[in-house]
Amino acid sequence: MGFRMADTPSEELAIDAHGVARRFGARWVLRGVTLQIRPGEIVGLLGANGSGKSTLLRIFATLLRPNAGEARVFGHDLRRGADEIRSRVGFLAHTPGLYDDLTARENLAFAAAMLGLDTGGVDAVLERVGLAAVATDRVRGFSAGMQRRLSLARLLLTRKRLLLLDEPYANLDAEGIALMNGVLTDSVRAGGGALVVLHELAPAAGVLDRTVTIKDGRLAEPLGGTARAAPRVAAGVH
Amino acid sequence: MAWRDDWRRVRTIAWKDLTTERRSKAGFNGVVALGVTILVLFGFALGPDAQAIRAAAAGALWLAVLFAGVLAFNRSYQVELETGALEQLLLYPGSRWTIFSGKLLANLTFVGLMLVIVVLVGIVLFQVRVPAAWPSLVGVLALGAVGLVALGTFYAAMASRSRAREVLLPLLLFPMLVPVLLAAMEASKALLGGDLMHEAGAWMKMLCAYDVIFLMATHLAFEQVIEA
Numbered sequence: 001m002g003f004r005m006a007d008t009p010s011e012e013l014a015i016d017a018h019g020v021a022r023r024f025g026a027r028w029v030l031r032g033v034t035l036q037i038r039p040g041e042i043v044g045l046l047g048a049n050g051s052g053k054s055t056l057l058r059i060f061a062t063l064l065r066p067n068a069g070e071a072r073v074f075g076h077d078l079r080r081g082a083d084e085i086r087s088r089v090g091f092l093a094h095t096p097g098l099y100d101d102l103t104a105r106e107n108l109a110f111a112a113a114m115l116g117l118d119t120g121g122v123d124a125v126l127e128r129v130g131l132a133a134v135a136t137d138r139v140r141g142f143s144a145g146m147q148r149r150l151s152l153a154r155l156l157l158t159r160k161r162l163l164l165l166d167e168p169y170a171n172l173d174a175e176g177i178a179l180m181n182g183v184l185t186d187s188v189r190a191g192g193g194a195l196v197v198l199h200e201l202a203p204a205a206g207v208l209d210r211t212v213t214i215k216d217g218r219l220a221e222p223l224g225g226t227a228r229a230a231p232r233v234a235a236g237v238h
Numbered sequence: 239m240a241w242r243d244d245w246r247r248v249r250t251i252a253w254k255d256l257t258t259e260r261r262s263k264a265g266f267n268g269v270v271a272l273g274v275t276i277l278v279l280f281g282f283a284l285g286p287d288a289q290a291i292r293a294a295a296a297g298a299l300w301l302a303v304l305f306a307g308v309l310a311f312n313r314s315y316q317v318e319l320e321t322g323a324l325e326q327l328l329l330y331p332g333s334r335w336t337i338f339s340g341k342l343l344a345n346l347t348f349v350g351l352m353l354v355i356v357v358l359v360g361i362v363l364f365q366v367r368v369p370a371a372w373p374s375l376v377g378v379l380a381l382g383a384v385g386l387v388a389l390g391t392f393y394a395a396m397a398s399r400s401r402a403r404e405v406l407l408p409l410l411l412f413p414m415l416v417p418v419l420l421a422a423m424e425a426s427k428a429l430l431g432g433d434l435m436h437e438a439g440a441w442m443k444m445l446c447a448y449d450v451i452f453l454m455a456t457h458l459a460f461e462q463v464i465e466a
Binding site: 058061062063065083086087089091093094095096097098099100101102106110111113114115116138154 | 243246247250251254257258261262317320321322323325326327328329330331332465
């Protein structure tokens with residue numbers, strides 16, 4: 001069961017999903033997920049391995065089509081408004097999605113060119129994620145944590161209204177966790193929303209507005225039965 | 239201007255593919271080595287009869303390019319799949335066909351370079367005399383490469399979602415390539431033999447028609463095969 005704001009018009013919701021279902025072959029991974037996220041909200045998505053967390057995130061990012069149900073992202077239908085949704089959504093997958101034989105700067109320059117941006121902002125973003133010193137190194141030699149930071153840097157090239165983050169804290173050190181939380185709180189301050197897949201609540205507890213748990217393909221009650229899992233604090237690096 | 243944005247994306251993807259391929263080296267070296275090895279094996283299989291070798295040169299050349307090309311097409315999506323980059327690629331705003339065009343441009347450059355090396359080796363190995371109408375032969379090679387790469391890039395995208403993509407790609411691609419290969423082989427054979435029957439032109443026209451059809455069809459259908 002999801003968290004419903006009945007008085008919020010659908011076009012103002014960052015995510016407005018009803019009965020979203022998806023199967024792979026004969027196995028139903030999602031069996032009717034209903035979820036609403038308002039702009040300015042950071043929602044943690046918890047659940048066991050294979051419970052469908054990443055699948056749900058991919059559906060909202062337009063990477064997968066649902067087999068049933070309806071969902072809108074900032075008022076745009078997943079099926080008919082995929083292009084509009086892509087221009088508003090920043091997606092951080094569990095895998096880094098980088099090119100090993102390109103340098104850190106080239107990876108970001110590629111992303112900037114694909115987004116239609118000037119590459120002038122690439123160095124500033126590398127500086128922010130702490131990778132300026134290795135900007136000309138190939139990604140092949142990067143640790144998992146450095147690759148995560150570079151993926152985050154790609155996300156920072158543009159200001160997206162909705163962040164969909166799949167285990168964003170994986171492989172990050174304390175400084176990286178603070179950086180990630182800073183990105184989340186910045187996004188919220190700018191009126192965006194975020195849905196964050198988590199295995200552990202601890203790294204994100206300070207920035208989450210509420211959590212939902214996915215079980216047997218459906219959303220369960222929020223943890224603690226309340227809308228807010230923990231008071232949001234400005235724990236990030238700005 | 240939308241077409242400028244699309245063209246920028248096409249160039250960006252082609253640059254990225256060619257840069258990663260140039261730096262990894264293993265891909266190009268492997269593909270060229272396979273092409274040359276297939277030519278040498280054809281040479282052994284045909285025996286010492288110089289006449290038979292020359293007659294089979296065009297067929298051997300195109301089959302070598304085909305088999306080596308399959309490796310190249312598979313690699314072009316493997317790079318995207320290794321670290322989940324394909325998902326990021328699909329998330330960038332803009333038309334899906336720009337992804338296909340970028341990959342097609344990179345693969346065309348890649349196969350073109352491979353073709354130059356394989357042809358030069360073939361000329362030496364099969365003792366082929368370069369015909370007077372060599373510009374037409376270059377045209378046939380270019381037209382054949384376009385058809386091969388258009389279908390190869392398209393079916394590699396289709397197979398990339400499958401675990402058995404290395405097996406699936408030739409099974410999907412080879413039957414569809416028959417008309418292109420047939421036209422390319424016959425046109426090449428006619429030109430290498432001096433085109434006494436003036437048949438090369440007809441085969442080239444057919445190649446042009448296949449290229450136009452396949453380029454249009456693959457661009458139109460790409461979005462359907464790349465979406466999950």
